[in-house]
Amino acid sequence: MSGNSRPVTSNQDGIHPDLLRHLDRHRATPFRKPVSLHTRHAFERMQAAWRQAGRPPLVLDAGCGVGWSTLALAGRHPGHLVIGVDQSEERLQRGPAARPDNPANLLMLRADVVDFWRLMAAAGMTLSHHYLLYPNPWPRKQHLGRRWHGHPVFPVIIALGGRIECRSNWLLYMQEFATALQHLTGQAAEVQRWCPDPDAVLTPFEGKYLASGHSLWRCHADIPAVVLSAPVLP
Ligand SMILES: C[S@@+](CC[C@H](N)C(=O)[O-])C[C@H]1O[C@@H](n2cnc3c(N)ncnc32)[C@H](O)[C@@H]1O
Numbered sequence: 001m002s003g004n005s006r007p008v009t010s011n012q013d014g015i016h017p018d019l020l021r022h023l024d025r026h027r028a029t030p031f032r033k034p035v036s037l038h039t040r041h042a043f044e045r046m047q048a049a050w051r052q053a054g055r056p057p058l059v060l061d062a063g064c065g066v067g068w069s070t071l072a073l074a075g076r077h078p079g080h081l082v083i084g085v086d087q088s089e090e091r092l093q094r095g096p097a098a099r100p101d102n103p104a105n106l107l108m109l110r111a112d113v114v115d116f117w118r119l120m121a122a123a124g125m126t127l128s129h130h131y132l133l134y135p136n137p138w139p140r141k142q143h144l145g146r147r148w149h150g151h152p153v154f155p156v157i158i159a160l161g162g163r164i165e166c167r168s169n170w171l172l173y174m175q176e177f178a179t180a181l182q183h184l185t186g187q188a189a190e191v192q193r194w195c196p197d198p199d200a201v202l203t204p205f206e207g208k209y210l211a212s213g214h215s216l217w218r219c220h221a222d223i224p225a226v227v228l229s230a231p232v233l234p
Contacts, residue, residue: 003211008170010139015176018144023183027155030231035115042111043119046083049107056081056105057128060160062113063087063135066095069203073131074106080128084108085116114153118232120160126225127162134205137170147173149180156232158184161225167194167218169209174217185223194218 050058059082061070070084082105086092089110097108109116120127135148144150148157148166157164158181166177171191178189194216201207209216 003208003213005169005208005212005214007212007214008137008139008173010141010170010172012139012141012172015172015179016141016144016150019150019176019180020183022144022150023154023180026152027184027228028230029152031118031152031156032231032234033115034234035119036112039111039115040119042085042109043116046081046107046109047123050081053081053105058083058125059129059131060085060127061131061133062117062157063132064108066091066204067097067108068095069131069133070108071096071102071106072202073129074103077129078105080105082106085111085113087112114151117153117156117160121156121228122233124227125160127160127164130157130160130162130164132157132164132166133203134167134169134209135173137168137173139170139173147176149177154180155184155228155230158223159226159228161223163220163222165218165220167206167216169205169214169216171215171217174219178219181219181221181223185221187221187223189219189221191217191219 057080059073059077059080061084064070064084064086067084074082092110096102138146168174174191178191181189
Protein backbone atom coordinates (compact mmCIF):
# COMPACT_ATOMS: atom_id res chain seq x y z
CA MET A 1 0.00 0.00 0.00
CA SER A 2 1.59 3.32 -1.05
CA GLY A 3 1.72 6.02 1.61
CA ASN A 4 1.93 9.33 -0.23
CA SER A 5 -1.56 10.68 0.40
CA ARG A 6 -1.70 14.33 1.44
CA PRO A 7 -3.70 15.19 4.59
CA VAL A 8 -6.97 17.06 4.02
CA THR A 9 -6.60 20.84 4.03
CA SER A 10 -9.53 23.23 4.14
CA ASN A 11 -10.41 26.91 4.14
CA GLN A 12 -12.89 26.08 6.93
CA ASP A 13 -11.65 26.07 10.53
CA GLY A 14 -14.65 24.88 12.56
CA ILE A 15 -18.12 23.33 12.23
CA HIS A 16 -19.73 25.02 9.22
CA PRO A 17 -21.92 27.93 10.38
CA ASP A 18 -24.70 26.90 7.95
CA LEU A 19 -24.83 23.20 8.93
CA LEU A 20 -27.89 23.30 11.22
CA ARG A 21 -29.79 25.58 8.84
CA HIS A 22 -29.09 23.11 5.98
CA LEU A 23 -30.33 20.22 8.13
CA ASP A 24 -33.55 21.96 9.15
CA ARG A 25 -34.28 22.92 5.57
CA HIS A 26 -33.50 19.46 4.20
CA ARG A 27 -35.62 17.74 6.85
CA ALA A 28 -38.65 19.88 5.97
CA THR A 29 -38.31 19.98 2.17
CA PRO A 30 -39.59 17.28 -0.23
CA PHE A 31 -36.76 15.66 -2.23
CA ARG A 32 -38.20 15.61 -5.75
CA LYS A 33 -35.14 14.89 -7.92
CA PRO A 34 -35.95 12.12 -10.45
CA VAL A 35 -34.46 8.69 -9.74
CA SER A 36 -31.94 7.39 -12.29
CA LEU A 37 -33.11 4.34 -14.21
CA HIS A 38 -29.96 2.30 -13.51
CA THR A 39 -30.43 2.87 -9.78
CA ARG A 40 -34.07 1.82 -9.96
CA HIS A 41 -32.94 -1.42 -11.65
CA ALA A 42 -30.23 -1.96 -9.03
CA PHE A 43 -32.80 -1.40 -6.28
CA GLU A 44 -35.16 -3.96 -7.86
CA ARG A 45 -32.28 -6.46 -7.99
CA MET A 46 -31.66 -5.87 -4.31
CA GLN A 47 -35.32 -6.34 -3.42
CA ALA A 48 -35.47 -9.59 -5.40
CA ALA A 49 -32.32 -10.93 -3.67
CA TRP A 50 -33.67 -9.85 -0.29
CA ARG A 51 -37.02 -11.59 -0.81
CA GLN A 52 -35.31 -14.73 -2.11
CA ALA A 53 -33.08 -14.82 0.99
CA GLY A 54 -36.17 -14.64 3.26
CA ARG A 55 -36.00 -10.89 4.05
CA PRO A 56 -32.90 -10.91 6.30
CA PRO A 57 -31.66 -7.75 8.05
CA LEU A 58 -29.78 -5.44 5.69
CA VAL A 59 -26.25 -4.03 5.85
CA LEU A 60 -25.30 -1.22 3.46
CA ASP A 61 -21.74 -0.24 2.52
CA ALA A 62 -22.51 3.13 0.89
CA GLY A 63 -19.85 4.38 -1.54
CA CYS A 64 -18.03 1.06 -1.20
CA GLY A 65 -15.43 1.81 -3.90
CA VAL A 66 -13.88 -1.45 -5.10
CA GLY A 67 -15.92 -3.32 -2.46
CA TRP A 68 -13.31 -5.24 -0.46
CA SER A 69 -14.93 -3.75 2.67
CA THR A 70 -18.31 -5.14 1.57
CA LEU A 71 -16.83 -8.62 1.19
CA ALA A 72 -15.27 -8.41 4.68
CA LEU A 73 -18.58 -7.15 6.11
CA ALA A 74 -20.42 -10.09 4.52
CA GLY A 75 -18.14 -12.35 6.58
CA ARG A 76 -18.80 -10.33 9.74
CA HIS A 77 -22.57 -10.27 9.27
CA PRO A 78 -23.74 -13.79 8.47
CA GLY A 79 -27.52 -14.00 8.33
CA HIS A 80 -27.67 -10.49 6.81
CA LEU A 81 -27.81 -9.37 3.20
CA VAL A 82 -24.73 -7.15 2.80
CA ILE A 83 -25.02 -4.66 -0.05
CA GLY A 84 -22.15 -2.66 -1.54
CA VAL A 85 -23.19 0.34 -3.63
CA ASP A 86 -20.88 2.51 -5.68
CA GLN A 87 -21.44 4.74 -8.68
CA SER A 88 -18.20 3.69 -10.37
CA GLU A 89 -18.37 0.57 -12.51
CA GLU A 90 -14.62 0.83 -13.06
CA ARG A 91 -13.99 0.64 -9.28
CA LEU A 92 -16.48 -2.18 -8.77
CA GLN A 93 -14.81 -4.21 -11.50
CA ARG A 94 -11.56 -4.17 -9.50
CA GLY A 95 -13.15 -5.93 -6.54
CA PRO A 96 -15.51 -8.77 -5.60
CA ALA A 97 -18.19 -7.61 -8.08
CA ALA A 98 -16.00 -9.14 -10.81
CA ARG A 99 -15.54 -12.50 -9.03
CA PRO A 100 -17.78 -15.53 -9.49
CA ASP A 101 -17.24 -17.08 -6.03
CA ASN A 102 -18.69 -14.55 -3.57
CA PRO A 103 -20.62 -15.48 -0.41
CA ALA A 104 -24.37 -15.81 -0.97
CA ASN A 105 -25.10 -12.88 1.39
CA LEU A 106 -23.04 -10.39 -0.67
CA LEU A 107 -24.60 -8.15 -3.32
CA MET A 108 -22.55 -5.60 -5.25
CA LEU A 109 -24.43 -2.92 -7.18
CA ARG A 110 -23.56 0.03 -9.37
CA ALA A 111 -26.00 2.75 -8.41
CA ASP A 112 -26.28 6.34 -7.27
CA VAL A 113 -26.48 5.81 -3.53
CA VAL A 114 -28.48 9.05 -3.10
CA ASP A 115 -31.31 7.54 -5.16
CA PHE A 116 -30.79 4.11 -3.60
CA TRP A 117 -31.26 5.54 -0.09
CA ARG A 118 -34.43 7.34 -1.19
CA LEU A 119 -35.88 4.21 -2.80
CA MET A 120 -35.20 2.24 0.37
CA ALA A 121 -36.90 4.84 2.56
CA ALA A 122 -39.88 5.14 0.22
CA ALA A 123 -40.29 1.34 0.29
CA GLY A 124 -40.27 1.37 4.11
CA MET A 125 -37.03 -0.61 4.27
CA THR A 126 -34.62 -0.18 7.19
CA LEU A 127 -31.01 -1.04 7.88
CA SER A 128 -29.41 -3.09 10.58
CA HIS A 129 -25.90 -1.66 9.89
CA HIS A 130 -24.92 1.28 7.72
CA TYR A 131 -21.29 2.01 6.77
CA LEU A 132 -20.09 5.26 5.17
CA LEU A 133 -16.39 4.61 4.94
CA TYR A 134 -14.10 7.46 3.90
CA PRO A 135 -16.60 9.49 1.89
CA ASN A 136 -15.17 12.19 -0.34
CA PRO A 137 -14.42 15.00 2.14
CA TRP A 138 -15.29 18.01 -0.05
CA PRO A 139 -13.14 20.18 2.26
CA ARG A 140 -13.76 23.58 0.69
CA LYS A 141 -16.14 25.64 2.80
CA GLN A 142 -18.44 26.31 -0.16
CA HIS A 143 -18.84 22.54 -0.68
CA LEU A 144 -20.75 21.81 2.54
CA GLY A 145 -23.72 20.67 0.44
CA ARG A 146 -21.65 17.86 -1.08
CA ARG A 147 -20.64 16.33 2.27
CA TRP A 148 -23.18 13.65 3.24
CA HIS A 149 -24.34 15.56 6.35
CA GLY A 150 -24.78 18.78 4.29
CA HIS A 151 -26.53 17.03 1.41
CA PRO A 152 -30.34 17.06 1.07
CA VAL A 153 -30.27 13.27 1.44
CA PHE A 154 -28.93 13.28 5.02
CA PRO A 155 -32.36 13.05 6.72
CA VAL A 156 -33.04 9.99 4.54
CA ILE A 157 -29.73 8.37 5.60
CA ILE A 158 -30.72 8.88 9.24
CA ALA A 159 -34.31 7.70 8.69
CA LEU A 160 -33.05 4.25 7.59
CA GLY A 161 -31.87 3.66 11.17
CA GLY A 162 -29.53 0.94 12.41
CA ARG A 163 -25.97 1.06 13.65
CA ILE A 164 -24.46 3.81 11.53
CA GLU A 165 -20.70 4.17 11.21
CA CYS A 166 -18.77 6.83 9.33
CA ARG A 167 -14.98 6.99 9.08
CA SER A 168 -12.75 9.74 7.75
CA ASN A 169 -9.20 11.06 7.83
CA TRP A 170 -10.63 14.59 8.29
CA LEU A 171 -11.58 15.28 11.90
CA LEU A 172 -13.84 18.20 10.99
CA TYR A 173 -15.90 15.97 8.69
CA MET A 174 -16.51 13.61 11.58
CA GLN A 175 -17.31 16.43 14.02
CA GLU A 176 -19.86 17.83 11.58
CA PHE A 177 -21.29 14.35 10.94
CA ALA A 178 -21.72 13.80 14.70
CA THR A 179 -23.29 17.26 15.14
CA ALA A 180 -25.73 16.61 12.30
CA LEU A 181 -26.62 13.17 13.62
CA GLN A 182 -27.28 14.61 17.06
CA HIS A 183 -29.33 17.48 15.63
CA LEU A 184 -31.66 15.14 13.75
CA THR A 185 -31.95 12.31 16.29
CA GLY A 186 -31.43 14.08 19.63
CA GLN A 187 -28.90 11.38 20.37
CA ALA A 188 -25.29 12.10 21.31
CA ALA A 189 -22.75 10.74 18.85
CA GLU A 190 -19.12 10.50 19.81
CA VAL A 191 -16.12 10.99 17.51
CA GLN A 192 -13.24 8.68 18.35
CA ARG A 193 -9.72 8.25 17.08
CA TRP A 194 -9.67 5.08 14.98
CA CYS A 195 -6.47 3.03 15.01
CA PRO A 196 -7.06 -0.29 13.22
CA ASP A 197 -4.38 -2.97 13.25
CA PRO A 198 -2.68 -2.99 9.85
CA ASP A 199 -4.13 -6.48 9.19
CA ALA A 200 -7.67 -5.32 10.12
CA VAL A 201 -7.80 -2.46 7.61
CA LEU A 202 -11.26 -2.50 6.08
CA THR A 203 -10.94 -0.39 2.92
CA PRO A 204 -8.26 0.67 0.42
CA PHE A 205 -8.65 4.32 1.45
CA GLU A 206 -8.23 3.39 5.12
CA GLY A 207 -5.04 1.50 4.20
CA LYS A 208 -3.72 4.36 2.08
CA TYR A 209 -4.34 6.98 4.76
CA LEU A 210 -2.80 4.80 7.48
CA ALA A 211 0.28 4.15 5.36
CA SER A 212 0.54 7.93 4.83
CA GLY A 213 0.59 8.51 8.60
CA HIS A 214 -2.81 10.25 8.79
CA SER A 215 -4.94 10.17 11.93
CA LEU A 216 -8.23 8.34 11.33
CA TRP A 217 -11.58 9.10 12.98
CA ARG A 218 -14.86 7.33 13.36
CA CYS A 219 -18.34 8.22 14.55
CA HIS A 220 -20.93 5.56 15.24
CA ALA A 221 -24.36 5.45 16.82
CA ASP A 222 -27.40 3.19 17.10
CA ILE A 223 -30.34 5.09 15.72
CA PRO A 224 -34.00 4.14 15.39
CA ALA A 225 -35.57 4.07 11.92
CA VAL A 226 -38.17 6.80 11.41
CA VAL A 227 -40.74 7.69 8.78
CA LEU A 228 -39.98 11.06 7.20
CA SER A 229 -42.74 13.63 6.93
CA ALA A 230 -41.44 15.15 3.66
CA PRO A 231 -41.69 13.00 0.48
CA VAL A 232 -38.36 11.61 -0.75
CA LEU A 233 -39.33 10.75 -4.34
CA PRO A 234 -40.90 12.75 -7.22
C1 LIG B 1 -13.12 8.25 -1.27
S1 LIG B 1 -13.89 6.87 -2.02
C2 LIG B 1 -13.99 5.69 -0.69
C3 LIG B 1 -14.23 4.29 -1.20
C4 LIG B 1 -14.25 3.19 -0.13
N1 LIG B 1 -15.32 3.35 0.81
C5 LIG B 1 -12.93 3.11 0.58
O1 LIG B 1 -12.87 3.54 1.75
O2 LIG B 1 -11.97 2.62 -0.01
C6 LIG B 1 -15.58 7.43 -2.16
C7 LIG B 1 -16.43 6.50 -2.99
O3 LIG B 1 -17.77 6.97 -2.97
C8 LIG B 1 -18.33 6.77 -4.25
N2 LIG B 1 -19.45 7.69 -4.40
C9 LIG B 1 -19.46 9.04 -4.27
N3 LIG B 1 -20.69 9.53 -4.50
C10 LIG B 1 -21.48 8.47 -4.79
C11 LIG B 1 -22.86 8.33 -5.13
N4 LIG B 1 -23.67 9.39 -5.22
N5 LIG B 1 -23.33 7.10 -5.37
C12 LIG B 1 -22.53 6.00 -5.28
N6 LIG B 1 -21.22 6.08 -4.97
C13 LIG B 1 -20.70 7.30 -4.72
C14 LIG B 1 -17.18 7.05 -5.22
O4 LIG B 1 -17.40 6.45 -6.49
C15 LIG B 1 -16.02 6.43 -4.47
O5 LIG B 1 -15.81 5.09 -4.82
